């Protein structure tokens with residue numbers, strides 16, 4: 469049974485915005501997780517920041533972070549990411565929906581993150597996640613799981629998707645584990 473929604477799409481097509489809109493639309497549900505947004509200085513992108521659904525922020529990657537963990541121009545603070553992850557109650561069993569934005573190359577450096585993603589997809593709690601279009605073999609394998617539905621966001625469909633995907637998630641939350 470499909471219990472997870474994976475949003476994919478070209479860079480900058482609106483994946484994060486879509487996840488935030490869906491999370492806002494599902495305000496009556498208990499959602500745990502995080503999204504990722506750009507950090508800009510003087511109009512130029514300098515990194516990425518994690519924002520938990522309860523409003524805490526932490527830098528994930530920055531042009532000025534010196535580390536062997538690099539994606540493009542950005543150094544990824546893997547230890548900081550894992551500290552941030554430890555503060556998010558992914559597995560406390562009290563959430564209706566788990567939100568993970570995003571599953572991409574930067575995040576995949578973290579062994580703990582990989583475990584969290586697999587647990588989130590395995591558990592009966594529906595997961596709404598974004599996933600990189602090109603992220604390597606392991607990330608691509610996640611799209612082939614039988615318990616996920618992959619939705620590609622484009623500039624054309626991005627405004628019509630929120631109500632449709634909200635309804636899908638409502639149905640997933642309502643379906644008891646083991647049904648279907």
Ligand SMILES: Nc1ncnc2c1ncn2[C@@H]1O[C@H](COP(=O)(O)OP(=O)(O)OP(=O)(O)O)[C@@H](O)[C@H]1O
Nearest residue numbers: 477478479480481482483484485486506570626627
């Ligand atoms: N539905 C929309 N209507 C108008 N602008 C949008 C919409 N969705 C996203 N945008 C704008 O497009 C830009 C990229 O959006 P967003 O960060 O959500 O994309 P993304 O796919 O998550 O990007 P990335 O690939 O960097 O993770 C932002 O400036 C955002 O405000």
